[in-house]
Amino acid sequence: GKGAQVIVSRSDATLVKRLFERDVPEIHKGIIEIKAIAREAGERTKMAVVSHSENIDPVGSCIGPRGARVSMISEELGGEKIDIIVWSDDPFEYIARALSPAKVVSVEIDEITKSARVIVPDDKLSLAIGKGGQNVRLAAKLTNWKIDVKTESKAKFESGDAAHTDVDDIGGIFSGTEDISLD
Numbered sequence: 001g002k003g004a005q006v007i008v009s010r011s012d013a014t015l016v017k018r019l020f021e022r023d024v025p026e027i028h029k030g031i032i033e034i035k036a037i038a039r040e041a042g043e044r045t046k047m048a049v050v051s052h053s054e055n056i057d058p059v060g061s062c063i064g065p066r067g068a069r070v071s072m073i074s075e076e077l078g079g080e081k082i083d084i085i086v087w088s089d090d091p092f093e094y095i096a097r098a099l100s101p102a103k104v105v106s107v108e109i110d111e112i113t114k115s116a117r118v119i120v121p122d123d124k125l126s127l128a129i130g131k132g133g134q135n136v137r138l139a140a141k142l143t144n145w146k147i148d149v150k151t152e153s154k155a156k157f158e159s160g161d162a163a164h165t166d167v168d169d170i171g172g173i174f175s176g177t178e179d180i181s182l183d
Helices: 013-023 058-063 065-076 091-098 122-129 131-143 152-159
Strands: 032-040 044-051 081-086 106-110 115-120 146-151
Touching: 013 032, 013 044, 013 065, 032 058, 032 131, 044 058, 044 091, 044 131, 058 065, 058 081, 065 081, 081 091, 091 106, 091 115, 091 131, 115 122, 115 152, 122 131, 122 146, 131 146, 146 152
Parallel strands: 044 081, 115 146
Antiparallel strands: 032 044, 106 115
């Protein structure tokens, strides 16, 4: 008709932000701030938070007692998995945290191209990359850095330190292409 048209999207990252603002009093009061969110709607969300009070754990507050807060939001989103990390202004630390639950051995960054080379243990490559590349793709969106994940053996091989050539690595470069700033 002639009236105003309203388009509602449940796939936007702002929905997740608003749900946390509603259900986590520390976020609503401004004690905890959501710095960035990367989301693949219906599948997984990664969220970076920071506390403005040294006495409050931002991740624990978002998760809630026995996971109650994050579970309620996850159910609201149809069972979507939600990873919450502590934001850091140090890109080395932030990129390593964004790839959780994988453990990172080292991070090398190029500030000019905003790209990072991340080395993970050989047995953690699939965890770092995630199913269908989802973990590293969301980490790249969350940090807004291109992320190249390599195993330790592949990195040694490329630098000429390896004595063998039988390296099977499916790592790759992923880049965040969406604007994830929530300021």
